[in-house]
Amino acid sequence: MELKVVAKAGTLESSDIQIIIEPDNDGIDIELSSTVMAQFGEQIESVIRETLNSLGIKNAKILANDKGAIDPVIISRVHTAVYRSAQSTDFKWV
Template structure:
């Protein structure tokens, strides 16, 4: 899926994650800030990358501000940001 515009999803509330997704030409780049980065940073980045790949997004700049979100929340926030960025209204939730 081709990203067209900058899009956001999520909040800065506890147990949530805010995703800012921007079009890019340099693969997937993730900038992560998290209250639990030392313990779960690698897992959060893995979930973000796997979700993007499952949606056929190969190039994206991701800014993630995590406040303790669990994996399903991360997946849903990334999916929402991708659909918004691609300006796609044909939702196929996985």
């Protein structure tokens, strides 16, 4: 899947995460801000990377602003942002 435009998913509400994704050519770059960074920062970044990998995304810049989201919410927000960026309507629900 090829990223085409900057896209966003999620909110800044409690228990959510806002994902902004943009096309890039230098691998995966994640900039993470989280209210629970000390406890779960590595896990959040790992979930983002695994989700991008499952979608075949090799190059992207990700800005993630987490407000305590659980893993399924993180996964869904990354999926949504990727599909919006790729301007795809061919959804593969998991």
